[in-house]
Amino acid sequence: xxxxxxxxxxxxxxxxxxxxxxxxxxxxxxxxxxxxxxxxxxxxxxxxxxxxxxxxxxxxxxxxxxxxxxxxxxxxxxxxxxxxxxxxxxxxxxxxxxxxxxxxxxxxxxxxxxxxxxxxxxxxxxxxxxxxxxxxxxxxxxxxxxxxxxxxxxxxxxxxxxxxxxxxxxxxxxxxxxxxxxxxxxxxxxxxxxxxxxxxxxxxxxxxxxxxxxxxxxxxxxxxxxxxxxxxxxxxxxxxxxxxx
Amino acid sequence: xxxxxxxxxxxxxxxxxxxxxxxxxxxxxxxxxxxxxxxxxxxxxxxxxxxxxxxxxxxxxxxxxxxxxxxxxxxxx
Numbered sequence: 001x002x003x004x005x006x007x008x009x010x011x012x013x014x015x016x017x018x019x020x021x022x023x024x025x026x027x028x029x030x031x032x033x034x035x036x037x038x039x040x041x042x043x044x045x046x047x048x049x050x051x052x053x054x055x056x057x058x059x060x061x062x063x064x065x066x067x068x069x070x071x072x073x074x075x076x077x078x079x080x081x082x083x084x085x086x087x088x089x090x091x092x093x094x095x096x097x098x099x100x101x102x103x104x105x106x107x108x109x110x111x112x113x114x115x116x117x118x119x120x121x122x123x124x125x126x127x128x129x130x131x132x133x134x135x136x137x138x139x140x141x142x143x144x145x146x147x148x149x150x151x152x153x154x155x156x157x158x159x160x161x162x163x164x165x166x167x168x169x170x171x172x173x174x175x176x177x178x179x180x181x182x183x184x185x186x187x188x189x190x191x192x193x194x195x196x197x198x199x200x201x202x203x204x205x206x207x208x209x210x211x212x213x214x215x216x217x218x219x220x221x222x223x224x225x226x227x228x229x230x231x232x233x234x235x236x237x238x239x240x241x242x243x244x245x
Numbered sequence: 246x247x248x249x250x251x252x253x254x255x256x257x258x259x260x261x262x263x264x265x266x267x268x269x270x271x272x273x274x275x276x277x278x279x280x281x282x283x284x285x286x287x288x289x290x291x292x293x294x295x296x297x298x299x300x301x302x303x304x305x306x307x308x309x310x311x312x313x314x315x316x317x318x319x320x321x322x
Contacts, residue, residue, distance in 0.1 A: 124290065127283070127286075127287060127290075128287075128290065169283065170283070172283070173283065
């Protein structure tokens with residue numbers, strides 16, 4: 001089950017905790033992986049750990065031209081892009097009253113607009129191939145909202161609506177588009193929280209712990225596989241029960 | 246009938262699974278040949294491949310019928 005031999009996957013944000021875990025899981029399942037991210041050094045490091053079938057494709061997702069060029073570079077390196085994992089995301093938290101246009105624009109641009117550009121670019125070859133998997137990594141706060149993250153929550157909710165609409169358009173061509181909505185996952189982002197914040201979070205998670213990147217990666221592997229072909233337009237919540245939607 | 250028209254017709258017949266007789270000069274892909282909007286995009290992609298040309302999106306939108314496709318390709322091939 002979940003054999004990705006012969007498939008090529010482009011993963012954005014592969015230098016981060018969740019993205020790295022997703023790339024590792026897809027690679028283990030036999031896929032060729034294109035590791036994208038802003039910082040080249042951690043991507044190189046991951047590629048070396050993975051060995052064969054791993055390509056480093058640095059890209060600054062706030063640069064529209066670079067984003068448009070990325071799928072082409074990925075297809076040149078790997079032969080095709082059968083699986084797209086839009087995992088990269090940034091935050092620029094602030095209370096809403098103080099949120100600047102710049103904070104809003106940056107987050108919407110990287111999280112939502114760049115995902116849209118990448119989806120749009122890979123859809124055409126996927127339609128020709130009559131097969132494709134798009135997995136957009138959103139967030140629990142895109143559904144529940146979160147004070148201090150108006151921009152981030154809006155970008156993540158936007159991804160869900162976008163994914164559902166893409167899913168409807170291309171379902172008849174063997175292409176699925178789904179979201180994964182992680183809750184609190186142990187990453188560099190959540191390591192920065194202090195103990196008091198962590199205690200507060202734990203109290204809200206029935207599982208009583210944060211999730212791991214590997215637990216998100218398992219969901220991504222499923223949604224990238226042939227076996228999930230009848231699942232499309234869905235949001236898979238992986239959050240230890242903190243929001244049951 | 247020109248070679249281009251024959252090749253275009255073959256693509257349309259195969260892609261939309263319609264009878265050759267139905268693919269007339271004025272046959273609209275959507276209204277007469279049962280295409281949906283995705284089919285029209287795929288037809289344009291198939292024309293691009295067959296004739297080695299690039300059909301920009303704004304031009305693709307004007308290709309609504311078999312005749313439109315043939316005349317566009319004749320001008321641009």
